Amino acid sequence: MNTGFGRSKILRGTACLALLAALSGCMQLNAGLTVKADDTVSGQLLLTADRSFLTTNNRTVETGFAELRQNIPALPPGPETRYEDPTHFGFQINYRDVPLDQFDSESMSIVRQGDRYVFTLPLDPKKYGGKVAEQNPQNQERFMLLMSFEITVTFPGRVLDVSTGGQVNDRTVTWRVDRNQQKPADLRAVAEAPPRPSAAAAEDDTGGGVPWLLIAAGTVVLLLVAILVVLLLRRPGTGSTSTPTSADTALRPAPGSTVTPSTSNPGLPGAG
Known part of the structure; x- marks a missing residue:
């Protein structure tokens, strides 16, 4: 009895390992993500497995994939679409302008720390294979x-640091980790982050106030000058007639008076 039970246990363990190798050996996690300067992320994440192994034990691909996915830690949430081709089946998660504080999960995260973006994808075995570990x-x-991974992340700023195996091309980091390859502790990258949009807007508002004040003040001054010019032009002009002098007034006869010529003869000098 004990011998039979032991053999049965060994057979179940062997079958489990065989199924595990088949399933996980054909499982891929691919992602193409773009971090934007407004602290959002867009892109796709694709989780697939080989059809031939998903349909073992007369399962449908949907059932086989659902069972397999229980071994994957939670992924960043987003709208999912069915993915399938002649050899693989899975799901694609689409991200469009997702705020970074919502792109944070047990399996993958992108966070902003001051003027830095930090991408992290832990490859801790304790986070994977939860069901098979039972x-x-x-x-x-x-x-x-x-498992195999192919992850590409593009940042809005310069890449400053990247974990082992990451290939940097301008502002993009790519990791390719194949099956049967020892996995690093995580995939990690640090990149420059631009000023936050709210801070930039505040600077624009504050900085833009001074020119507008100057423009307004200049306009008022020009209006005042224009009004002054108009008033000066509308003043009546002054005549060029000179004012009579006091001497002219004294010699000029009064109105209505008659001037009588003098008849006296003062005579010659020395007379009388």
Whole structure:
């Protein structure tokens, strides 16, 4: 009895490991993300597995994938669309202008820390393979080893630091981690972040007030000058007639008077 039970346990464990290797060996996590200067992120995340392994034990691909996905930590939420091709099946999560404070999950996060953006994707085996670990805790490490990742993140600023294996091209970082390849502790990148939009707007408002005040003051001055010019032009002109002198007034006869010529002869000098 004990021998039979032991053999049965070994067979179940072997079958579990075989299924684990099949499922996780064909599982890929791909992402293409763009971080924008307004602290939002857009892009896609694709989680797929090989059809041939999802349909083992007469399961549908939907059922097989749903069971497999239970071994993946929570992904950043977003609208999901079905993805399938002749060899793979899965789901694509679409992100469009998602605020960074909403793009934060157990499996992946992008946060802003002051003037830096920090992208992190932990590859801790304890975060993956939760369901298969119920059979054997060592399955988690095996699950992670057999997964593959291809992650691309583009930042609005210069990339300052990147974890081992990351390839930097201008403002973009790409990681390619294949199956059966030892995984690093995480995928991580740090990039420059521009001034926050609210701060930039405040600077524009504050800085823009001075020119407007100057323009308004200049306009008022010009209006005052224009009014002054108009008033000066509308004043009556002054005549060029000179004012009579006091001497002219004294010699001029009074109105209505008659001037009688003098008849006296003063005579010659020395007379009488």
